[in-house]
Amino acid sequence: MAMQDEKSGRIAWYRRIGNRIVITAIVAAVLPLFLLGGTVAVKVRIDLLKQTIAAQKSTMQSLLHGFNSLFNNYRVQIESMASMPEMQSMRHGRQIHIVQDFLDQQKIYFGCNIYDRAGKIILKAVRNHHEIGLQPASGAIESAADAGYVESFRRVVATRQPTLFGNDAAEFHEKMLFLMVPIYDFVNPEEVVGVISCSISISSPDIHEIVCGFPIAASDVLILLDRHGNVLSSQGRLPEGLRGINIEKVARGKIESILLDLAGITYLGTVSALPGSEGLLLVARPRHLVLEFLNQLLLDLALMLVVAFVLAVAAGFFMSRSMAEDISTLVEAIRNVASGVVSHRVEVSGQDELAEASQAFNDMLNTLEKHRMMDDIWHREWNETPPGKIDPSDPGAR
Helix, strand or coil: CHHHHHHHHCCCHHHCHHHHHHHHHHHHHHHHHHHHHHHHHHHHHHHHHHHHHHHHHHHHHHHHHHHHHHHHHHHHHHHHHHCCHHHHCCCHHHHHHHHHHHHHHCCCEEEEEEEECCCEEEEEEEEECCEEEEEECCCEHHHCCCHHHHHHHHHHHHHCCCEEEEEEECCCCEEEEEEEEEEECCCCCCCEEEEEEEEEECCCHHHHHHHCCCCCCCCCEEEEECCCCEEEEEECCCCCCCCECCCCCCCCCCEEEEEEEECCEEEEEEEEECCCCCCEEEEEEEHHHHCHHHHHHHHHHHHHHHHHHHHHHHHHHHHHHHHHHHHHHHHHHHHHHHCCCCCCCCCCCCCCHHHHHHHHHHHHHHHHHHHHHHHHHHHHHHHHCCHHHCCCCCHHHC
8 A cells, every 4th residue: 555655656746637637627617718808808998998088089079169169259359359459559548448348348357468569568457346447557577476477478479379378366366267369560460569468267157167067977077277287177076286287288179198197096088279279178087987897897707717716626626536536446456466366356337438448457357367267277287187197199288
C-alpha cells in the first residue's frame, strides 16, 4: 500500500485524470461565458456612451437654438441703438435720450455704458429699481476691476464683432451678462469709434427659462459659462464650491464631446460655443451614472461566472470521482497480477471505455489462469512419471 501511494505521488496534480476532468469542466463552463460576457460588456459600454452623447447633442442643439434666438434678439436691439446717428456722434448730450428711451422700453437691461475707441467712459446709465440714473462719467475702462471686461472691450474694438462676457457685478450684487457691441463711425462705417456695453441679469426671465427651465435628466447638469470658463448659471447638482471649468477653446458652430474632472468626479459632457457670443454651454453627466447599467451587468456576469465555476467544479468532481474509482480498481488489479495473483477479477459496470477495458482485463486473466492451470497439470504429470517410462514417441518428451 505504501508503494502504491509512493507511485501515485509521482503523478503531478495536473496530470491526474480526475483533476484534468475538473479543469476541463471549469474551462468549458466558464470560458465561453467569460468571452460572451466580455463581448457583450464592451458592446453595451459603447452603446451607452453613444446613446448618452447623442442625447446630449440633441439637448445641446435645442438649447443653442433657444440661445441663438435670444442673443440675436439682444444683439439686434443693441446694434439698432448703436447704429443711430446720435450714438455714432459720440457726444454725451445726444446719447443721453437715446439710452434713456432704450432702457425705458427694454426692461431686461440693467444698465448701459458707452466708451470711445480709446476706452474712455462717455456715458454710464444704471437702472436703480424702476428709475434710470443717467450721468456723464470720467475715467477709462482700464479702471474696471475685472481684467476680462477690459479684454472683452479690446476684442470688440479689434475684431468689430459683438462679444458676451459674464461676471459678478458689484454694483448690481448679482451675476450679469455684458453684451458689448461696436459703434461705427457715421461717415466711415468700417471704423469703430466706440463700444456700448449693456448688462443683462443672469437671473432674468429669458435666460432663466432656458438654463434653469429646460428639461434635462435628473443626473445631468446644464452650465452656462463665459469664455474664461466661469460659471454664470447652472441647472442640476454641481460639485460644491465649483466656480469655473477649464475647457479648451471650442470651434464655433461645433458641438464637441469631452471628459471633465469636476471636484474629483469624472463627467461625460457635450460643450458648444454660444452663437453670437464667446460664451460656452455645457451639458454633462457623471460617467459612473452613464455606465451604471454596465456596472450592474458586470456584477450579474460576475455572479454568473461564480455560479458556473461552482457547478463546473461539482460536476467535474462527481464525474472524475466515479472514473477515478474505476481506474484505481483496474490499477490495483494490474498490480495484483504483477505480484502473481491472477484469480482476482475486476467488477464491470457501465458501458463506457473503462467497462470495455475492465472486461478485456478479465478476459486476459481468464486466459492467463487457463495457461497456468495447464502448466500446473503438465508439470505435475512430468514430475509423477518415472524417467525410464518416458515414451520416446511422445512429442512432448523430446
